Amino acid sequence: MKVKVVTRILEANDRIAVENRKRFDQAGVFVVNLMGAPGAGKTSVLERTIRALKDSLKIGVIEGDIVGTDDAERISALGVPVVQINTGGACHLDANMISEVLDDMPLDKLDMLIIENVGNLVCPAEFKVGEDMKMMVLSVAEGHDKPLKYPLMFRESSGLVLNKIDLLPYMNTDMNKVRNDSLALNPKLNIFEVSCTTGEGIDRWTQWLSGLRSA
Amino acid sequence: MKVKVVTRILEANDRIAVENRKRFDQAGVFVVNLMGAPGAGKTSVLERTIRALKDSLKIGVIEGDIVGTDDAERISALGVPVVQINTGGACHLDANMISEVLDDMPLDKLDMLIIENVGNLVCPAEFKVGEDMKMMVLSVAEGHDKPLKYPLMFRESSGLVLNKIDLLPYMNTDMNKVRNDSLALNPKLNIFEVSCTTGEGIDRWTQWLSGLRSA
Numbered sequence: 084m085k086v087k088v089v090t091r092i093l094e095a096n097d098r099i100a101v102e103n104r105k106r107f108d109q110a111g112v113f114v115v116n117l118m119g120a121p122g123a124g125k126t127s128v129l130e131r132t133i134r135a136l137k138d139s140l141k142i143g144v145i146e147g148d149i150v151g152t153d154d155a156e157r158i159s160a161l162g163v164p165v166v167q168i169n170t171g172g173a174c175h176l177d178a179n180m181i182s183e184v185l186d187d188m189p190l191d192k193l194d195m196l197i198i199e200n201v202g203n204l205v206c207p208a209e210f211k212v213g214e215d216m217k218m219m220v221l222s223v224a225e226g227h228d229k230p231l232k233y234p235l236m237f238r239e240s241s242g243l244v245l246n247k248i249d250l251l252p253y254m255n256t257d258m259n260k261v262r263n264d265s266l267a268l269n270p271k272l273n274i275f276e277v278s279c280t281t282g283e284g285i286d287r288w289t290q291w292l293s294g295l296r297s298a
Numbered sequence: 299m300k301v302k303v304v305t306r307i308l309e310a311n312d313r314i315a316v317e318n319r320k321r322f323d324q325a326g327v328f329v330v331n332l333m334g335a336p337g338a339g340k341t342s343v344l345e346r347t348i349r350a351l352k353d354s355l356k357i358g359v360i361e362g363d364i365v366g367t368d369d370a371e372r373i374s375a376l377g378v379p380v381v382q383i384n385t386g387g388a389c390h391l392d393a394n395m396i397s398e399v400l401d402d403m404p405l406d407k408l409d410m411l412i413i414e415n416v417g418n419l420v421c422p423a424e425f426k427v428g429e430d431m432k433m434m435v436l437s438v439a440e441g442h443d444k445p446l447k448y449p450l451m452f453r454e455s456s457g458l459v460l461n462k463i464d465l466l467p468y469m470n471t472d473m474n475k476v477r478n479d480s481l482a483l484n485p486k487l488n489i490f491e492v493s494c495t496t497g498e499g500i501d502r503w504t505q506w507l508s509g510l511r512s513a
Contacts, residue, residue, distance in 0.1 A: 120336040121419045121448060122440025149420065151446055172450070174389060174420035202447070203420060204336045205364065205389035224439035224465065225337025231366055232417070233336060235387070250439065253468050254495075280469075 096210055099178035103185065103213025110190035112143075113296045114198065116176075116212055118236055119220035120229075121202030124246040126154045127279035128220050128288075129199055133161045135289040140194040140296060145184060147176040147201045154199060164189055175206040178213060195296055204229065208236040216295065220244045227257040230264035237265050242273040244288060249278040311425055314393035318400065318428025325405035327358075328511045329413065331391075331427055333451055334435035335444075336417030339461040341369045342494035343435050343503075344414055348376045350504040355409045355511060360399060362391040362416045369414060379404055390421040393428060410511055419444065423451040431510065435459045442472040445479035452480050457488040459503060464493040 107114050119125045133142055144165040146154040155167035166184045200207040219240040224247055230237050265272055277284035322329045334340045348357055359380040361369040370382035381399045415422040434455040439462050445452050458480055480487055492499035
């Protein structure tokens with residue numbers, strides 16, 4: 084019974100995601116669904132990405148949080164269009180939430196729309212929102228056991244940003260295990276090791292991302 | 299419609315939680331629901347807690363993960379009874395999952411049962427499992443904005459373990475903001491600052507926890 088309800092919710096979600104995707108394609112905007120656990124550094128990665136790319140790409144952002152506008156304010160300070168969604172309790176964004184705010188986003192003027200999902204390593208990976216690509220951010224401070232414990236997001240993502248590598252000298256995270264377990268789950272996964280504090284690795288990541296847009 | 303379904307699920311859950319609680323009370327076991335984001339260090343806190351208390355308290359553990367038995371193996375190595383629940387995809391434990399494994403746990407021989415929930419800062423706080431107390435672990439590496447972004451878990455918890463304080467010199471986490479925002483959400487919250495790497499702060503936390511059992 085419970086499974087049937089969940090299946091029906093996912094099917095309804097996928098139909099709306101297809102509609103969103105049509106709007107994105109008509110506007111010629113490349114859409115990234117950015118996911119990760121709370122505190123992985125999704126907003127910091129987004130800030131670094133916008134700073135690196137905003138002269139060459141017109142980027143818009145949809146921020147998903149349970150409550151509050153902190154992240155939207157951080158992104159708005161960079162001078163790009165941003166809409167904040169408050170889920171009110173839901174632990175992930177769904178296609179309908181995105182659909183409802185698309186009129187507030189100048190899609191025709193954008194090259195890329197980045198949707199920052201609610202901080203959660205589980206459910207966001209189950210709900211399509213009409214994106215071209217799912218990306219995830221994992222902080223190395225979360226430990227090396229995350230790929231095997233939360234496999235779906237690693238499987239669903241095209242890219243994995245391993246963030247906070249400036250902290251590696253002070254912890255016992257086994258980066259080979261993170262890389263190997265991630266690639267075992269998803270051999271096509273593109274992995275980027277970055278620090279939003281020092282800026283290390285940001286160039287390689289943003290060059291890859293902007294290359295996808297023009298591909 | 300969706301809200302109605304969710305309400306019905308929560309009501310059914312609460313009924314089973316009451317049944318679980320009766321079994322815990324009959325056995326005289328104090329039950330802790332341990333929650334936190336992926337990588338906050340819940341299992342490490344649990345290991346430190348068991349090492350500190352196992353001579354004075356008989357502790358059992360239920361481990362909740364989407365897949366795998368890594369955490370149960372870590373706990374089992376400490377010589378305490380442990381049962382692993384795999385949710386298969388669900389992002390939280392519910393009362394029924396706990397009910398189904400209670401026959402595998404020697405409740406009559408335990409003083410305390412610690413249930414480590416799935417790594418998630420959102421949904422575990424919504425589902426009672428029959429516990430006496432909810433506890434949460436937050437890694438200081440997750441940043442100081444978490445209380446205001448994920449308020450429910452802070453409101454529902456009796457205690458907050460701020461873990462990985464050994465990393466504080468290498469990051470810009472504002473601990474006053476974490477403490478003040480947490481206490482604004484929940485003035486009765488007991489806050490413990492610990493490092494599972496160095497052992498700092500573990501004594502104060504475990505003394506408080508064992509005092510609750512005998513209270």
